[in-house]
Amino acid sequence: MQFGDLDKAISSLIRLATYPLIILVAFLLGVTLLTQLPPAAELGLLCLLLFVSPIAYVIRETLQGRPRRQGAPRGAERTPLVPPHVEAE
Secondary structure, three states: OOOOOHHHHHHHHHHHHHHHHHHHHHHHHHHHHHHOOOHHHHHHHHHHHHHHHHHHHHHHHHHHOOOOOOOOOOOOOOOOOOOOOOOOO
8 A cells, every 4th residue: 555645545445445345245145146046056057157167268368379388398408417326338
């Protein structure tokens, strides 16, 4: 928070108090709606969420436009060393 400017400080404090309240109200609304659903609908909703989440991940990754890496990640190339207790041939 920036307390040098009074307007920014008040705005930050209001935001700090408002966001948790919005999250709490959304959570309570979700719980209220889910308790009124029959168990079969709850199971269907859970299956839908489990199905949609990987699809959303794939869509997000393809829209970012980063090329996928092919093969194993490469590290620094080092010269192999002979262990000190083994004689060199």
